[in-house]
Amino acid sequence: MLKCGLLGRKLGHSMSPKIHSMMADYSYELFEREEDEVGSFITGREYDGLNVTIPYKKTVFRYMDEVSEVAREIGSINTIVKRADGSLYGDNTDVFGFSELVRIFGVNPQGRKVLVLGSGGASVSVKYVLDKLGAYIVTVSRSGEDNYSNLEKHNDASLIVNTTPVGMYPNIYEAPLDPRLFRALEGVIDIIYNPAVTKLMEMAESARIPSINGLYMLVAQAAKSSALFRGVAADDAVIDKIYRELK
Numbered sequence: 730m731l732k733c734g735l736l737g738r739k740l741g742h743s744m745s746p747k748i749h750s751m752m753a754d755y756s757y758e759l760f761e762r763e764e765d766e767v768g769s770f771i772t773g774r775e776y777d778g779l780n781v782t783i784p785y786k787k788t789v790f791r792y793m794d795e796v797s798e799v800a801r802e803i804g805s806i807n808t809i810v811k812r813a814d815g816s817l818y819g820d821n822t823d824v825f826g827f828s829e830l831v832r833i834f835g836v837n838p839q840g841r842k843v844l845v846l847g848s849g850g851a852s853v854s855v856k857y858v859l860d861k862l863g864a865y866i867v868t869v870s871r872s873g874e875d876n877y878s879n880l881e882k883h884n885d886a887s888l889i890v891n892t893t894p895v896g897m898y899p900n901i902y903e904a905p906l907d908p909r910l911f912r913a914l915e916g917v918i919d920i921i922y923n924p925a926v927t928k929l930m931e932m933a934e935s936a937r938i939p940s941i942n943g944l945y946m947l948v949a950q951a952a953k954s955s956a957l958f959r960g961v962a963a964d965d966a967v968i969d970k971i972y973r974e975l976k
Contacts, residue, residue: 731755733958736762736770736789737782742898742923744975745780748948751971752955768792771809771817778958779809780951786850793819803853808954820957823854826950827920829968831858834941836916838864841887844880846905848873851892851920859890869906877906884911889929891919896927904928909936916940922947925976948972 733755735745740759749757755777762770767785771792781789786805790796793806794816800806806819831838843859845852848870859866867883869875875883895905901924908917909932917933920943930940949968956963 731777731958732758732775733778733780734758734760734776735780735782736760736767736785738763738784740782743782744922744947745951748951748971748975749955751974752952752967753959755958764788774811774815774817777811778954780954781807781809783850789819793817795819797821799824799857803857805850805853807950808957810957821854822950822953822957823851823946824857825953825963826946826948827855827858829949830918830920830941830943830946831862833945834916834918834939836888836939838862838888841865841915842867842883842885843888843890844869844883844886846889846891846895847893849892855890855892855920864888880906880910885913886911887913887915889914889917891917891921891927891929894921896924896929897921898923902928904932908933908938914938919943920946944975945972948975 734757740761746757767788786807789806796819800819800821805821808820808822810818838859839862843864844867845856846869848868856866867875889908891905893905896903908914917940919927919929921927922942922944925942933940948971952968953963
């Protein structure tokens with residue numbers, strides 16, 4: 730049986746073990762490690778496949794023997810496969826996951842202004858996908874040129890994507906901004922999945938603005954990772970089935 734798992738610093742609330750148990754028959758553990766332990770854990774190779782989460786998606790690069798073109802372009806790895814010869818291959822399945830989330834949401838970002846809230850690790854994959862889809866991307870951060878104090882200049886945005894943890898459990902009554910202030914808004918994507926309806930989504934829905942959380946992205950990226958672990962193709966039917974069961 731394959732030994733797989735999730736590497737990160739704090740993983741107590743992760744849904745990944747449950748999701749991967751629904752994918753196929755392999756073990757999937759949570760590996761909480763401090764930064765000074767990551768190198769020895771990766772190079773110890775006592776696993777067949779790993780997912781990587783905050784804050785180690787960039788840290789693990791130095792230990793890879795080969796990385797995918799996507800991972801190299803965006804500078805972020807969230808999936809590691811130990812090959813038969815013991816070499817380590819790094820990839821990024823968040824890109825696939827967010828692409829699938831945009832697809833099922835049904836809002837076409839091509840030629841539209843999209844506000845991406847946050848400039849951390851999650852935003853990198855989101856912006857990569859949006860750029861490929863032809864969006865005009867504005868990154869909103871706390872201290873950048875475009876920040877939460879001057880959002881009025883972007884009230885013509887068509888889509889808002891939240892990549893920050895604002896509104897995530899247990900701080901469920903918080904929102905990074907009020908989507909009702911944007912006159913041309915066609916949709917809100919919040920990649921948070923706990924709670925299922927964030928405060929940001931709640932405000933959007935009160936103004937009849939369509940919204941979606943990040944659960945489908947989580948399941949899709951897990952399915953892609955699982956396929957890489959096992960050396961098979963990702964199955965869209967499996968993604969849909971697991972998403973429906975978890976929703």
